[in-house]
Every structure is written in C-alpha cells, then in structure tokens.
Amino acid sequence: MKKKAFAVVLTLLLWLGAFSAYAVLAAPTNDGSGESTPLEVPAEGLAFENGTIYGIRKAWFQEVNPDKNDLFLSVTIPAAIDGQPVTNIAFEAFTTAYTSEKKAKNAVTYNDKLGLFYLTAADFTNAVHLKTIQKQAFNNSAYLAGTVDLSNTALISIDKMAFQNCTKLTEVLLPDTLESLGAAEGGSVFKGCTALTSVRTKNDPADTAFSLPAQLKYIGTDTFNGAFARPVTVVLPESVIGIGSQAFYSNQVTRIVVTSETPPTAFYSGSGSEWLSGQVNTRALKVSGADMVLFPNAAVYEAYYNNYSGLTSEKNKFTFPITVRFLNEGGESVLETQSKLYNFPLNYVFAGDWAQDDGYRFPQINEAETQWFIDGNSNALKETDRLKSSPIQDTFELVPEVKTVVIPENPSVVPILDGERLAEGQNTITVGDDRIHSFGVLVEHALLEPPQNPAEGDLYVTFQYKWTDVVDGSVGPRSGGAGGWPEKEFGAFGPYNTIPIDGTAHARIDSGDYYLVEIEGYVLRYDGSEWVKDEKPYYKTKHTIIGGDNSGATVDRAYVFYVDVAETFSITYTDGLDEDLFADQVYDGLFPGDETPAFAGECRRDGYVFYGWTPAVTDTVSGDAVYTATWEADVNGNGVADKDEETYTVTYTDGVDGEEIFPDQVFDGLLAGLDVPAFEGTPMRDGYVFAGWNPEPADKVQASAIHTAVWKADVNGNGIPDEDEETYTVTYTDGVDGEEIFPDQVFDGLLVGLDVPAFEGTPMRDGYTFTGWSPEAGGTVSGDIVFTAQWKQDAPDDTSEGDTSEDSSSTPVSPESSEPFDPSDSSEPAASSGASESGTPSTGGGGIGAAALTLLCSAGILLQFIVRGRRKQAAE
Known part of the structure; x- marks a missing residue:
C-alpha cells in the first residue's frame, strides 16, 4: 500500500513539473511591456468596418x-478582415487621440482610460488593397521605428500629417500607385521625421536617399519640412503638377531638381490647398540649406523665378543649363562649346552632377594668356563670374582677347594670436581671460609692396578683410546683431586682419558660434603714370552666411574660427623683501596644466644664500601662486648657509690658577673664515702688565681655540714689564776708611719708583753716635745711589769716681784712644784692666751698679721658681 501511494505522489510531481515547463515554454515573449517586446495586434484586435481600420x-x-x-504594440495590416478588403486607415487610427468616429467604432482612445498604447512597427506587406491612409493616422508615433514599406499597397493618397514626427522612422518605401502626399486639409506627411535616411520606391537601389513615384502628382504643404538625417537631392518627377508651400524646407535638402520641362499652369x-488643383505655391521650393534649385530650361526657370515670393538670396540659387560658345579670334568660328549654369559661377562643371571646380580655367588660344569678354562689354570675365541676361537666354557667346595679363599667385594665409603665427589650418584657439588678446590672420605674398621706381606693367597686391560674428547661426552682437552697432572690424571690408578678444563675452565655441573672416585680394597695375586697381578681386574667399552669394569666390575656402576664452592664472616670484633685491617676476595667462615657468636669473643677496621658494614650486600650473624667496644667513660669504655649517668657539682666559683676573670671554657659534673676535676690553692685573696671548689669535677663524693671557711682572706699576726695565743699586756703607764698622748693605735690581730699601739694623760704632746717612736715605729709587753713615764722636767722660751722672754732650772714648767710642761697634777693643767682660768701658761705680742689677734679676727669677714649686706641691 505504501509503495502504491509513493508511486502516485511521484507521478503527480512529475506531471506538475512537466506542466510548469510547458507553461514556461508557452509564455509569450512579446508582452507589450517594453519598446523591444511589443505585443502583436491580431486582425481581431483591429476596429474594422466597411474596409476601414479605425484603430x-x-x-x-x-x-x-x-x-x-x-x-x-506592433501591427500588421492584413489584406482583408472577415473576407472584406482593407482599403482605408482612418483619421488618428493608430494614436490614442479621441475622435467621435473612433468612439463610434469602439476603437481605443485616451478617454477610455484603459491605458495608452505606443506603436513600434507597422507591416503593410499584405495590405495590397489599401488605397488611403487618412490624416494623422500614425501622427506623433515616436516609437514607430525602422522601415515602413508601403510598396505592396495600392495607395493613392497619404493624407495630412499621416506620419508626422515619427522621429525613429528611418526608411519609407512608396508604392508606384501613389498620386498625392497630402490631402485637402494639408500636407506635412513626413514633417519632422528627422531620422529618415531614405524615401524611395521598391525599384530604386537600396542606397537611394530620395526618389518619388513616377505617378506622383501632388506634394502638400510642409510634406518634408524638417525631415531627413542626411543630405538629400530632391528630384521632382515630371508627373508632379502641384506643390504646397515649403514642401522641402529642410536643411538636409541640398539640391532640388525639377524635371518637368513644362512651366506650372498657375502659382x-x-x-x-490649391496645390491639389495643380498649382504651385510661390514658396514651394523654399529651402534652407540647398546650393541650387535646378530647372530643365529657361522657360521653367523664368516661371518659378518670377513667381517666387521668398528671399532674393534664395532666388539666386535658381538656375538652368546654358550653352557657352568660346569663339576664335575674329569671332567667325567656335573654338569650344561648354555647358554652364545660368547665373552661376562659370567654374561649375557637369560630370554626372553639377559641382564647382576651383581648378577650372577658360580655354586658351595658342597657349597664350586669353581673356574672354561678352561681346560689347569691356570687362574681362573670370572663372567665378556669372552669366545672366535680360531677357533670359540659354546661349552665350564669348569673344577672346589674347594678351599677357599677369595674375598673381594666391597668398598664403595663417592664423595669428597676439602677433605669433599659429599652425596653418588651425581654426580653434584658446586664449586666457587675463587680458585683451589679438586674433586674426596673416596674409603673406611676395608682391605686397609696390616697386620704388615702377615701370609700366609692374604690379603689386593688397588685401582687405571683413569679419562676421556668428552666434547660434545668426549675426552676432559684434556684427550688429539684435539691433546693436557693429564693431569697426565687423560687417564691411577694411584693413583689419585681426580682432580683439576681450573676456568670455567674446568666446565663440558652442555649436553655431564662430568668427568668419572674408579675404579679398586686389591687383594694382602701373599704367606708366599711376597705379590702377583692378575692378574685381583676383583672390576672394567664401563666406558661410545662409542665403549669401559666394559666386565671386575664387577659392573654395571659408576661414571660420572658434575661440575659447578660458580661465587663466598667474605665477609670481618675489624676493620677500618688498622688491628690494629684484622686481617681482610675474607670468600671466597660464592655463591649468601648463608647465610652471622658472624664475629668470639668479637670486643673490649680500650676506645671505638663496634657500629656495616658499611654497615649493610645483611642476605644473593649477591656480594663482606667489613664490617667495627664502634666505639664510651666509656671514662668511662662502655660499653655504651658516646654519648648515660647523661652528667654532674662541675663548680668552687669564691663565692664573686660583685667582680670577677676568672672567673667561667665550665667543661661540663662529664660522670658518670670519675674523677672530678680539678680546673685549684691556686685560689688567695688579703688579703685572699684559704681554699678549698664547697662542696669538689668528686673523680668521679656522678651528676652536683657547687663548691664554701672558703676564709680566710690573712691580713698580709703570706699565712696563720689569724684565724690560733698567734696574738700580742702593748701597749702605759705614763710611769709615780702613775699618769696617758694618758690612756694606747692597740692594740691587731695584726699579725706578720703588721705595728706597731701609738699612737693615741700627748703625753702631764705639765712641760714636750714628747721626744719619749722606745723602739722606728714603724716597724712591731713581738711579744707583750710595748712602754713607754719618758719625759723631762721643764726648770724653770727665766725671769723678762715684759720680754716676752722665754728660749727654760728651762722647765716650776709650781710655787707650782719643777716638770717640762707638757703642754699636762690634769690634772688640784690646783688653784692659779697666774694661768689663762685655767690653763695655768701666767707669768706677758704673760697673758695681751693673753687677748689682744682674744679681738682683737673678734672685728674682730664682724666687719665682721656688714659689711655683711650692704651689705645685700644695696643689698635689
């Protein structure tokens, strides 16, 4: 039972999986949710009745x-629905716009509030019975893309605005049955279809840009106004008899060719909508970008020309083929016949199509310089001249004049900016907003200056310029646009080969903005008496003005320039000292990304070295910058910043141990090569004179050094080292001949000014009294000197024995000598019975007194010892 249940479950799961897979595979891929997945509308999805699809x-x-x-949505128009042929597509059928007719036929409109729809494709392959697409049937179908192939249909009319503004529509194939583009209400069938690259029939080559069915009769107003994505040439079939206003007014229509050789019946x-009755609107062939409207003959040209109501410049693009016969000299035979265009430059030639050939030249007779004239006209024709006549004719005969006429070579033209040449052919420039710039062209030619002594036949050339300011494709303010007043360089030919560019208001870089300069060159020829200017320029460039006449241009070149005015920056180099060393160097007009200009010259400053810029100079410019020079001291002038050098110390010291004569003077941070700093002040020391330094200071600092003061004694304080002075001797002598009372006392090495040394001791001489020195001792040393002792003999002692009184006026003399006795005399006299042991002369009672005194002193001393001894014993 369990196995059976399992089998049932398994079978159910497999069935569900298969069903899911089938459901996935069967799901529609185009569900209408996006532009790339449109939902196909089946026949039953179309509102249809009596041959008409209403939507x-x-x-x-x-x-x-x-x-x-x-x-x-995408739609396929069938041949028939429910057996009834589809012959008509109704008004606004495939839009969601409301019409009462659509409402009545149950077709979707926005009023139904069922959601909107957008058509992406319409297939008419099977719509073989379709005869009419009514107005606005596919109007504004912005998603209708690619090709709409109507070639299998039986269309007779595509009515007003049927495919207007289908901006993704790229190709339309028209049926051979088509007779009308537009209807009574108007045209605009393909107006605004800006992506169109081809409108053709089935039998045209696939690369055909424009071709209309051979049975087409009517082209309504604005049918192709603003259409096409690439340049097209519109060729109107001979069958076309009615054309509405501005049917081909598109800047992509470069040429219109009318093939019908019969003029319109009416304008x-x-x-x-008179075009539906076979008339042509007077502005039918108005175009914005065409170079010509070509008619088959003079009659058709004249009809359109005389009835055209547009601008004269537009009428001047009308032309038709003419025959030009170049006659031989004498005018009796034809040299050559050429096809040209009426009222168009003669250098237009036909080679499968009409085109201007700058290399075209008139025929020459016998290879000689030949000028061609309209018979009866004295002005020689140029290849860029036009032939026209009144009345209009289609054949012209030109007669020759064979002579030598020198036509100068064309000049060279190069753009210039602020007087500097730019690359030849450069037409886009960028200038800075920092100042007024001068921009223009430089025209160079070998014959710009007339000869100093001209002869007949000499020539030179001169050039003039006309500038045009173009903004948004129209005349700009500098040329007087919008009611302004033109600047002197603009609007007329003059000598101005350059124009000023001043700020962003003069920029012309956006689409439709530019400067145009037209250049004319004239030849001046010397006729023997004066310079005569040619009537027409030999050199003339083209312009770009819409509707303007370029028939006189001799070269196929227009000089158009685009000018951008960009923000610029300045770079300034300054010395940082208010321009004391050098003037600021300023570089203006620099663009972002430019290489930063370098400082020009050298940075020098006395006593300093240049140490770089602050901030550091960047490689490229990114904004305004001021670079300030930085300086570092270079006191020793060796080109190296002092802060980067080794420094030294010089010290001055007194050299005296244990005593400070003066504080050390220390000079540190000294640089090599500088002067060695001198000692500040004067070294002084009591009793000495300063005698220099050891070692002697050098003139310049070479290394650290200690200089020790050298001192020399100066006892006398006269500022002269004692060792450098003369010395003197002072001598004390007893002055006694033949006898030495005392040895001479000699003081030598004495300096001037010192005190005279005193005699050491007391001069004494027996029997004499010392009375002084001769000369008198004292004062200061001033030279060698000898002081001699002076003596006075003592008086004899006349007192009686026992009389102890002394006569102070008497000079004692020895008993044996009559000479006075010198008490200081240390010499021992001869012993006598009357002298004591001491050698002192004895005079009676004098000796006894002395002895008594001695005895008394001795007794006193003995008594002191005895007393001290007893005190000691008592103390013990």
Missing part, C-alpha cells in the same frame, strides 16, 4: 490589458 479594438485591448497599463500664395 485598436477596445474589447481586445481590455482583454489583453486588464491592469490598464501602457502597452507597446498661388498663402497656405491654401
């Missing part, structure tokens, strides 16, 4: 879009 059937739309979303003006 998308409401019931079907509700069924497929229950959520009322906006859907993207009309205004915006009516």
Whole structure:
C-alpha cells in the first residue's frame, strides 16, 4: 500500500513539473511591456468596418490589458478582415487621440482610460488593397521605428500629417500607385521625421536617399519640412503638377531638381490647398540649406523665378543649363562649346552632377594668356563670374582677347594670436581671460609692396578683410546683431586682419558660434603714370552666411574660427623683501596644466644664500601662486648657509690658577673664515702688565681655540714689564776708611719708583753716635745711589769716681784712644784692666751698679721658681 501511494505522489510531481515547463515554454515573449517586446495586434484586435481600420479594438485591448497599463504594440495590416478588403486607415487610427468616429467604432482612445498604447512597427506587406491612409493616422508615433514599406499597397493618397514626427522612422518605401502626399486639409506627411535616411520606391537601389513615384502628382504643404538625417537631392518627377508651400524646407535638402520641362499652369500664395488643383505655391521650393534649385530650361526657370515670393538670396540659387560658345579670334568660328549654369559661377562643371571646380580655367588660344569678354562689354570675365541676361537666354557667346595679363599667385594665409603665427589650418584657439588678446590672420605674398621706381606693367597686391560674428547661426552682437552697432572690424571690408578678444563675452565655441573672416585680394597695375586697381578681386574667399552669394569666390575656402576664452592664472616670484633685491617676476595667462615657468636669473643677496621658494614650486600650473624667496644667513660669504655649517668657539682666559683676573670671554657659534673676535676690553692685573696671548689669535677663524693671557711682572706699576726695565743699586756703607764698622748693605735690581730699601739694623760704632746717612736715605729709587753713615764722636767722660751722672754732650772714648767710642761697634777693643767682660768701658761705680742689677734679676727669677714649686706641691 505504501509503495502504491509513493508511486502516485511521484507521478503527480512529475506531471506538475512537466506542466510548469510547458507553461514556461508557452509564455509569450512579446508582452507589450517594453519598446523591444511589443505585443502583436491580431486582425481581431483591429476596429474594422466597411474596409476601414479605425484603430485598436477596445474589447481586445481590455482583454489583453486588464491592469490598464501602457502597452507597446506592433501591427500588421492584413489584406482583408472577415473576407472584406482593407482599403482605408482612418483619421488618428493608430494614436490614442479621441475622435467621435473612433468612439463610434469602439476603437481605443485616451478617454477610455484603459491605458495608452505606443506603436513600434507597422507591416503593410499584405495590405495590397489599401488605397488611403487618412490624416494623422500614425501622427506623433515616436516609437514607430525602422522601415515602413508601403510598396505592396495600392495607395493613392497619404493624407495630412499621416506620419508626422515619427522621429525613429528611418526608411519609407512608396508604392508606384501613389498620386498625392497630402490631402485637402494639408500636407506635412513626413514633417519632422528627422531620422529618415531614405524615401524611395521598391525599384530604386537600396542606397537611394530620395526618389518619388513616377505617378506622383501632388506634394502638400510642409510634406518634408524638417525631415531627413542626411543630405538629400530632391528630384521632382515630371508627373508632379502641384506643390504646397515649403514642401522641402529642410536643411538636409541640398539640391532640388525639377524635371518637368513644362512651366506650372498657375502659382498661388498663402497656405491654401490649391496645390491639389495643380498649382504651385510661390514658396514651394523654399529651402534652407540647398546650393541650387535646378530647372530643365529657361522657360521653367523664368516661371518659378518670377513667381517666387521668398528671399532674393534664395532666388539666386535658381538656375538652368546654358550653352557657352568660346569663339576664335575674329569671332567667325567656335573654338569650344561648354555647358554652364545660368547665373552661376562659370567654374561649375557637369560630370554626372553639377559641382564647382576651383581648378577650372577658360580655354586658351595658342597657349597664350586669353581673356574672354561678352561681346560689347569691356570687362574681362573670370572663372567665378556669372552669366545672366535680360531677357533670359540659354546661349552665350564669348569673344577672346589674347594678351599677357599677369595674375598673381594666391597668398598664403595663417592664423595669428597676439602677433605669433599659429599652425596653418588651425581654426580653434584658446586664449586666457587675463587680458585683451589679438586674433586674426596673416596674409603673406611676395608682391605686397609696390616697386620704388615702377615701370609700366609692374604690379603689386593688397588685401582687405571683413569679419562676421556668428552666434547660434545668426549675426552676432559684434556684427550688429539684435539691433546693436557693429564693431569697426565687423560687417564691411577694411584693413583689419585681426580682432580683439576681450573676456568670455567674446568666446565663440558652442555649436553655431564662430568668427568668419572674408579675404579679398586686389591687383594694382602701373599704367606708366599711376597705379590702377583692378575692378574685381583676383583672390576672394567664401563666406558661410545662409542665403549669401559666394559666386565671386575664387577659392573654395571659408576661414571660420572658434575661440575659447578660458580661465587663466598667474605665477609670481618675489624676493620677500618688498622688491628690494629684484622686481617681482610675474607670468600671466597660464592655463591649468601648463608647465610652471622658472624664475629668470639668479637670486643673490649680500650676506645671505638663496634657500629656495616658499611654497615649493610645483611642476605644473593649477591656480594663482606667489613664490617667495627664502634666505639664510651666509656671514662668511662662502655660499653655504651658516646654519648648515660647523661652528667654532674662541675663548680668552687669564691663565692664573686660583685667582680670577677676568672672567673667561667665550665667543661661540663662529664660522670658518670670519675674523677672530678680539678680546673685549684691556686685560689688567695688579703688579703685572699684559704681554699678549698664547697662542696669538689668528686673523680668521679656522678651528676652536683657547687663548691664554701672558703676564709680566710690573712691580713698580709703570706699565712696563720689569724684565724690560733698567734696574738700580742702593748701597749702605759705614763710611769709615780702613775699618769696617758694618758690612756694606747692597740692594740691587731695584726699579725706578720703588721705595728706597731701609738699612737693615741700627748703625753702631764705639765712641760714636750714628747721626744719619749722606745723602739722606728714603724716597724712591731713581738711579744707583750710595748712602754713607754719618758719625759723631762721643764726648770724653770727665766725671769723678762715684759720680754716676752722665754728660749727654760728651762722647765716650776709650781710655787707650782719643777716638770717640762707638757703642754699636762690634769690634772688640784690646783688653784692659779697666774694661768689663762685655767690653763695655768701666767707669768706677758704673760697673758695681751693673753687677748689682744682674744679681738682683737673678734672685728674682730664682724666687719665682721656688714659689711655683711650692704651689705645685700644695696643689698635689
């Protein structure tokens, strides 16, 4: 039972999986949710009745879009629905616009609020019975893309605005049955279809840009106005008899060719629909970008020209082929016949199509310089001249004049900016907003200056310039646009080969903005008496003005320039000292990314070295910058910043141990090569003179050094080292001949000014009294000197024995000598019975007194010892 249940479950799961896979595989890929997945509308999805499709059937739309979303649809127009041929597509059929007719036929409109739809493709392959697409049937179908192939249909008319503004539509194939583009209400069938690259029939080559069916009769107003994505040449079939206003007014239409050789039956003006009755609007062939409107003959040209109501410049693009016969000299035979265009430059030639050939030259007779004239006209023709006549004719005969006429070579033209040449051919420049710039062209030619002594036939050339300011494709303010007043360089030919560019207001870089300069060169020829200027320029460039006449241009070149005015910056180099060393160097007009200009010259400053810029100079410019020079001291002038050098110390010291004569003077941070700093002040020391330094200071600092003061004694304080002075001797002598009372006392090495040394001791001489020195001792040393002792003999002692009184006026003399006795005399006299042991002369009672005194002193001393001894014993 369990196995059976398992088998049932397994079978159910497999069945569900298979069903899911089938459901996935069967899911529609195009569900209408996006532009790339449009939902195909089946025949039953079309609101159809009596051969007319009115739009998308409401019931079907509700069924497929229950959520009322906006859907993207593609439609196939069938040959028949329910057996009834489809012959007509109704007004606004495939838009969601409301019409009462659509409402009545149950076609979807925006009023139904069922959601909107956007058509992405329409297939007419099977619509073989379709004869009419009514107005606005696909109007503003912005998603209708690619090709709409109507070639299998039986269309006779595509009505007003049927495909207007289908901006993704790239190709339309028209059926051979088509007779009308537009209807009574108007044209604009393909107006605004800006992506169109081809409008053709099935039988045209696939690369055909424009071709209309051979049975087409009517082209309504604005049918191709603003259409096409690439340049096209519109060729109107001979069958076309009615054309509405501005049917081909598109800047992509470069040429219109009318093939019908029969003039229109009638012209009309205004915006009516007379074109449906075979008339041509007076502005039917108005174009904005065409170079010509080509008619088959003079009659058709004249009809269109005389009835055209547009600008004269537009009428001047009308032309038709003419025959030009170049006659031989004498005018009796034809040298050559050429096809040209009426009122168009003669250098237009036909080679499968008409085109201007700058290399075209008139025929020359016998290879000689030949000028050609209209018979009866004295002005020689140029290849850029036009032939026209009144009345209009289609054949012209030109007669020759064979002579030598020198035509100078064309000049060289190069752009210049602020007087500097730019690359030849450069037409885009960028200038800075820092100042007024001068921009223009430099025209160079070998014959710009007239000869100093001209002869007949000599020539020179001169050039003039006309500038045009173009903004948004129109005349700009510098040329007087918008009611302004033109600047002197603009609007007329003059000598101004350059114009000023002053700020962003003069920039012309956006689309449609530019400067145009036209250049004319004239030849001046010397006729023997004066210079005569040619009537026409030999050199003339083209312009770009819409509707302007370029027929006189001799070269196929227009000089158009685009000027951008960009923000610029300045770089300044300053010395940082208010320009005391050098003036600021300023570089203006620099663009971001430019290489930063270097400082020009050298940075020098006395006593300093240049130490770089602050901030550091960047490689490229990114904004305004001021670079300030930085300086570092270079006191010794060796080109190296002092702070980067080794320094030294010089010390002055007194050299005296244990005593400070003066504080050390220390000079540190000294640089090599500088002067050695001197000692500040004067070294002084009591009793000495300063005698220099050891070692002697050098003139310049070479290394650290200690200089010790050298001192020399100066006892006498006269500022002269004692060792450098003369010395003197002072001598004391007893002055006694033949006898030495005392040895001479000699003081030598004495300096001037010192005190005279005193005699050491007391001069004494027996029997004499010392009375002084001769000369008198004292004072200061001033030279060698000898002081001699002076003596006075003592008086004899006349007192009686026992009389102890002394006569102070008497000079004692020895008993044996009559000489006075010198008490200081240390010499021992001869012993006598009357002298004591001491050698002192004895005079009676004098000796006894002395002895008594001695005895008394001795007794006193003995008594002291005895007393001290007893005190000691008592103390013990």
